[in-house]
Amino acid sequence: MKNILILVMPFLFCPSATAAEVVFKTVKGTFVLNIDEEKAPVTAQNFIQYVQDGFFDGLIFHRVIPGFVIQGGGFTSDMQPRQTRPPIVNEAAASGLKNIKYSISMARTNDPNSATSQFFINVNNNGALDYDKNPPGYAVFGQITEGQSVIDTIVAVPTGNRGPYQDVPLEPVVINEASLRP
Numbered sequence: 362m363k364n365i366l367i368l369v370m371p372f373l374f375c376p377s378a379t380a381a382e383v384v385f386k387t388v389k390g391t392f393v394l395n396i397d398e399e400k401a402p403v404t405a406q407n408f409i410q411y412v413q414d415g416f417f418d419g420l421i422f423h424r425v426i427p428g429f430v431i432q433g434g435g436f437t438s439d440m441q442p443r444q445t446r447p448p449i450v451n452e453a454a455a456s457g458l459k460n461i462k463y464s465i466s467m468a469r470t471n472d473p474n475s476a477t478s479q480f481f482i483n484v485n486n487n488g489a490l491d492y493d494k495n496p497p498g499y500a501v502f503g504q505i506t507e508g509q510s511v512i513d514t515i516v517a518v519p520t521g522n523r524g525p526y527q528d529v530p531l532e533p534v535v536i537n538e539a540s541l542r543p
Contacts, residue, residue, distance in 0.1 A: 381405065382506070382542035383412050387422075388535045389515050392508025393542065394465055400456040401502035404467055404476070407449045408502060409541070411478050416443065417539040424528050425520050430481040431512065431534075432468055438533035440523055445477035453491070453498030460490040463505040463512060473497035484516045 381396040398405040411417060417434060420443065424432035435442055451473040460466055460483050467476035482505060483490075492498030505512055515534050523529040 381409055383408075383503075384538075384540055384542050385417075385508075385536055386538045387511065387515070388533075388537065389518075390508060390511035392511040393506050394503050395506045396503040397456070397458060397501075400458055401452045401500060403449050404452050404456075404500050404502040407446075407476075408467075408480070410446075412539050412541055415539075416478060417536050420536050422515055422530065422534040422536070423526065424481075425516055425518055425530055425534070426528050427516050428485050429487065430483055431515050432479060432481040433534075433536060434468070435479040438535060440526060440529070443478070448472075448475045448477050450474050451476065451497050451500050452502070453500040454496070456501060458501035460487040460499060460501055462486050463509055464501045465503045465505065466490065466499040466501045469499065476500065482512055484512060 381398060383394040383396065385392050385394065396405045396408060419437060420433060421436055421438050422431050422433040423436045423440065437443065451469065462483055462485055464483050465480055466483065468479035468481050469476040488494050490499045518530045518532065518534060520528045521531050
């Protein structure tokens with residue numbers, strides 16, 4: 362019986378084999394995102410594909426609002442947009458995940474099914490963005506599991522207006538590299 366328990370026990374404590382982790386190396390430090398592929402499969406696969414394509418490398422966090430969110434995944438440091446793939450379906454209702462502090466969600470326009478590459482990290486509990494409080498909601502697909510202090514550093518940078526954009530960091534907060542953790 363001991364041999365069986367020894368063989369079985371490691372599997373009880375191992376994280377899911379389908380859990381993906383993304384390491385973001387930024388000019389402000391490194392943080393790690395755990396993606397929930399089970400509860401938000403379409404959103405997770407979309408995000409992972411952008412990471413695998415190197416899409417986020419060299420982009421910036423272009424919107425920083427203390428007490429609310431930091432947003433990135435769409436613009437270069439000179440505020441030029443990158444060409445994206447087609448939009449995905451909004452999984453906010455189906456996933457049941459909440460916009461809590463350090464969770465990551467897809468940014469979108471007023472069209473619920475318009476998310477492409479832009480994402481935001483909640484720097485506060487933002488229940489008003491959840492499906493059950495505000496249909497159609499914003500699709501959460503993961504959580505920052507390491508480097509929360511980097512997120513806190515980013516949200517504290519000075520911001521201003523840049524062209525038609527508001528809340529833009531005065532010094533670009535560049536994502537040097539986003540990669541899947543081996």
